[in-house]
Amino acid sequence: xxxxxxxxxxxxxxxxxLELSKTAERALAAGARAVQLRSKRFSRRAxxxxxxxxxxxxxxxxxxxxxxxxxxxxxAVEADGVHLGQSDLPLSVARRLIGPGDILxxxxxxxxxxxxxxxEGANYLGVGxxxxxxxxxxARVVGLExxxxxxxxxxxxxxxxxxITPERVPDVIEAGADGVAVLSAVLGAPRLEExxxxxxxxxxxxxxxxxxxRS
Amino acid sequence: xxxxxxxxxxxxxxxxxLELSKTAERALAAGARAVQLRSKRFSRRAxxxxxxxxxxxxxxxxxxxxxxxxxxxxxAVEADGVHLGQSDLPLSVARRLIGPGDILxxxxxxxxxxxxxxxEGANYLGVGxxxxxxxxxxARVVGLExxxxxxxxxxxxxxxxxxITPERVPDVIEAGADGVAVLSAVLGAPRLEExxxxxxxxxxxxxxxxxxxRS
Numbered sequence: 344x345x346x347x348x349x350x351x352x353x354x355x356x357x358x359x360x361l362e363l364s365k366t367a368e369r370a371l372a373a374g375a376r377a378v379q380l381r382s383k384r385f386s387r388r389a390x391x392x393x394x395x396x397x398x399x400x401x402x403x404x405x406x407x408x409x410x411x412x413x414x415x416x417x418x419a420v421e422a423d424g425v426h427l428g429q430s431d432l433p434l435s436v437a438r439r440l441i442g443p444g445d446i447l448x449x450x451x452x453x454x455x456x457x458x459x460x461x462x463e464g465a466n467y468l469g470v471g472x473x474x475x476x477x478x479x480x481x482a483r484v485v486g487l488e489x490x491x492x493x494x495x496x497x498x499x500x501x502x503x504x505x506x507i508t509p510e511r512v513p514d515v516i517e518a519g520a521d522g523v524a525v526l527s528a529v530l531g532a533p534r535l536e537e538x539x540x541x542x543x544x545x546x547x548x549x550x551x552x553x554x555x556x557r558s
Numbered sequence: 559x560x561x562x563x564x565x566x567x568x569x570x571x572x573x574x575x576l577e578l579s580k581t582a583e584r585a586l587a588a589g590a591r592a593v594q595l596r597s598k599r600f601s602r603r604a605x606x607x608x609x610x611x612x613x614x615x616x617x618x619x620x621x622x623x624x625x626x627x628x629x630x631x632x633x634a635v636e637a638d639g640v641h642l643g644q645s646d647l648p649l650s651v652a653r654r655l656i657g658p659g660d661i662l663x664x665x666x667x668x669x670x671x672x673x674x675x676x677x678e679g680a681n682y683l684g685v686g687x688x689x690x691x692x693x694x695x696x697a698r699v700v701g702l703e704x705x706x707x708x709x710x711x712x713x714x715x716x717x718x719x720x721x722i723t724p725e726r727v728p729d730v731i732e733a734g735a736d737g738v739a740v741l742s743a744v745l746g747a748p749r750l751e752e753x754x755x756x757x758x759x760x761x762x763x764x765x766x767x768x769x770x771x772r773s
Contacts, residue, residue, distance in 0.1 A: 386645035387627070412602070415629035419651045430601035436634045 345377040345407040345446070346467035346500035349542050350524040352411075353397070354381040357478040358530050364396035370529065371404045373539035379426055379524070381411035394420040409448060414440050424448065426469060429456065434463035452485050454496035461497050468493065469524060472505025473515060478526040479505070487518040494519025509541040516549035560592040560622040560661070561682035561715035564757050565739040567626075568612070569596040572693040573745050579611035585744065586619045588754035594641055594739070596626035609635040624663060629655050639663065641684060644671065649678035667700050669711035676712050683708065684739060687720025688730060693741040694720070702733040709734025724753075724760040731764035 351370050355361045367378050378401060380394055394410060398420045401408040409424050410417035414437050417425040424446025427437055434449055441447065449460035451468045460468055470493050472482040482505055485493075490503055503520035508528050515523055525542060532538035566585045570576045582593050593616060595609055609625060613635045616623040624639050625632035629652050632640040639661025642652055649664055656662065664675035666683045675683055685708050687697040697720055700708075705718055718735035723743050730738055740757060747753035 387647050388645045391647055391651065413630065415633070415647060415652075415655060418630070418655055419647060430603045432602050432606055432630060432634060436606065437630075440630060440633055 345522070346448075346502055347522040348376055348546055349539070350377045350379055350407075350409075350502055350522060351375050351529055351539070352379045352381050352504075352524055352526045354478065354526055354530075356382050356384045357526065361530060363393045364400060366530065366535065367397045368400050369535050370539050371400060371406055373536040374543050375406065375539050376404075377407035377409070379409040379411055381426075383412075387413065387416060390416060391419060394422065398422060407446070409446060417441065417445075424466070426450070434460060434465055438464040448502070451493060452483065452489065454492050457493045457497045457499070461499050465499060467500040467502055467521075468497070469502050469504050470520070471503060471524075473503050474506025474511065476506040476527065478530075487514060490515070490518045490520060509538075509545040512542065512545035513549045513552070516546065516553055522546065560737070561663075561717055562737040563592065563761055564590055564754070565592045565594055565624075565717055565737060566590050566744055566754070567594045567596050567719075567739055567741045569693065569741050569745075571597050571599045572741065576745060578608045579615060581745065581750065582612045583615050584750050585754050586615060586621055588751040589758050590621065590754050591619075592622035592624070594624040594626055596641075598627075602628065602631060605631060606634060609637065613637060622661070624661060632656065632660075639681070641665070649675060649680055653679040663717070666708060667698065667704065669707050672708045672712045672714070676714050680714060682715040682717055682736075683712070684717050684719050685735070686718060686739075688718050689721025689726065691721040691742065693745075702729060705730070705733045705735060724756040727757065727760035728764045728767065731761065731768055737761065 353363050398408055408422045409426050410422045411426045412431050414425050426448035428450045438447055446466050448467050448469055449465040451457040451460050457468055470490050472484045475484055500521040502522045502524045503515045504524040507515055507523045507525055529538045568578050609631055613623055623637045624641050625637045626641045627646050629640050641663035643665045653662055661681050663682050663684055664680040666672040666675050666685055672683055685705050687699045690699055715736040717737045717739045718730045719739040722730055722738045722740055744753045
C-alpha cells in the first residue's frame with residue numbers, strides 16, 4: 344500500500360556501480376511494494392533505459408514505481424507518478440502534465456511547504472532529513488520535531504526520509520510518518536533482502552502499536 | 559521561417575547574469591524569429607519561470623520558441639518544440655510526448671546520427687560544432703566537412719552551430735546549412751541588436767547567392 348510502508352529509492356549517484364533493475368528486482372522479491380528512481384547525474388537517455396526495466400519489474404509485482412524530478416521520463420515509461428523537490432517544476436504544472444490519476448509526491452521540510460504542496464495537488468509528502476544521512480549530505484536535518492510540525496499542519500500522507508534505520512522506524516511512525524523512504528540502509532546493507540525484511544517488519548509493528556495507542 | 563534563418567540560443571550557463579527574457583525581447587525586436595532556451599545548471603523551477611516569459615514574448619512576435627533537453631518544460635509552457643541531444647530522452651519517445659505537430663530538433667554530428675534522427679522523427683538537425691566555440695568548449699569540431707557529410711546523408715533541414723560569425727555564414731550555408739544557431743556571437747556582442755541584424759543580413763545574402771548557384 345502506497346503511500347505508506349517502505350519506499351526504496353534507487354539512486355546510483357551515491358552508489359556507483361549499483362545495478363538498478365537487479366536491485367529493484369531483489370527488493371521487490373523481498374517484499375518492497377514501492378520504488379523510486381532518482382539520479383541527478385545520469386543522462387536522461389541512460390535513465391530512460393533503466394526506468395523501462397524497472398517499470399516492467401514493478402508491473403509484474405504490482406508495485407508502485409515513481410520517478411524523481413523528471414516528469415517527462417515518468418510519462419515516457421508510464422510510471423505511477425513523480426516525486427518533485429522545491430527546485431523542480433511547480434507541482435501544479437506537474438499535475439497538469441501527469442493528469443489527475445497519477446501519484447504526485449513533494450518534498451517538504453516545513454509546515455509552510457507542506458501546506459503549499461497540499462494546495463498544489465500533492466498526494467503525499469516526503470519529509471526529511473529526519474536524521475543526518477550520507478546519501479544526501481547537503482540535506483538539512485529537520486528531525487522528529489520537524490516531522491511532527493508537518494504532521495500537525497496537513498492531512499496528507501507522509502513518507503519520512505533521511506538516515507532512517509529499522510531501529511528508528513518506531514520513533515518515526517510515532518512522530519506521524521505513514522511510511523519511510525530509504526536508500527543507504529538498504530542499498531548499502533550487506534544483505535539487501537534482509538534489510539528490506541527488517542524494515543517491513545519494523546513498519547508493520549510500529550503501525551500496529553500506533554493504531555492500538557489511537558484506539 | 560524555421561527551421562532556417564537565425565536561431566538564438568539563450569544559455570545563461572555561459573553568460574552569468576544574462577537577463578533571459580530581456581535578451582529575448584531585444585533579439586526579437588531586432589528581427590530574430592526563433593529562440594531556444596538552454597541550461598544544464600539552472601533548476602527546473604527557475605527555468606520554468608523564464609520559459610513562461612519567453613513564451614509570452616515569442617508568441618507576441620509570432621516567433622518560434624524551443625526548449626533544450628526538457629520535454630516536460632516544453633510541454634508545460636506550450637513551447638513550439640524541443641531540441642534534444644544524444645544523451646537526452648530518445649527522439650521517438652519525445653515525439654510521442656509532444657505529439658505530431660510540435661518541432662523536434664536533434665543534435666547530430668555524423669551521417670549515422672543524422673539518419674537515425676530522421677528515422678526517429680526529427681524535424682531538423684543541429685549540426686556542429688562547425689568551428690571551435692567558447693560557449694561549449696567540450697563540443698567536438700566537425701567542421702564544414704562534417705556538415706557536408708550530414709547534408710549529403712539526409713534531406714532534413716540543418717541548423718549549423720558552433721563558432722559561427724556573420725563572416726562565416728556564407729561558407730556554412732554553402733556547405734548545406736539551412737540556418738545557423740548562435741550564442742556567443744550575439745550574447746557576447748557589444749551591441750546585441752547589431753549582431754542579430756548582421757547575422758540576418760548575412761543569412762539572407764548567402765541564401766540568395768545559393769539559390770542563384772543552384773538555378
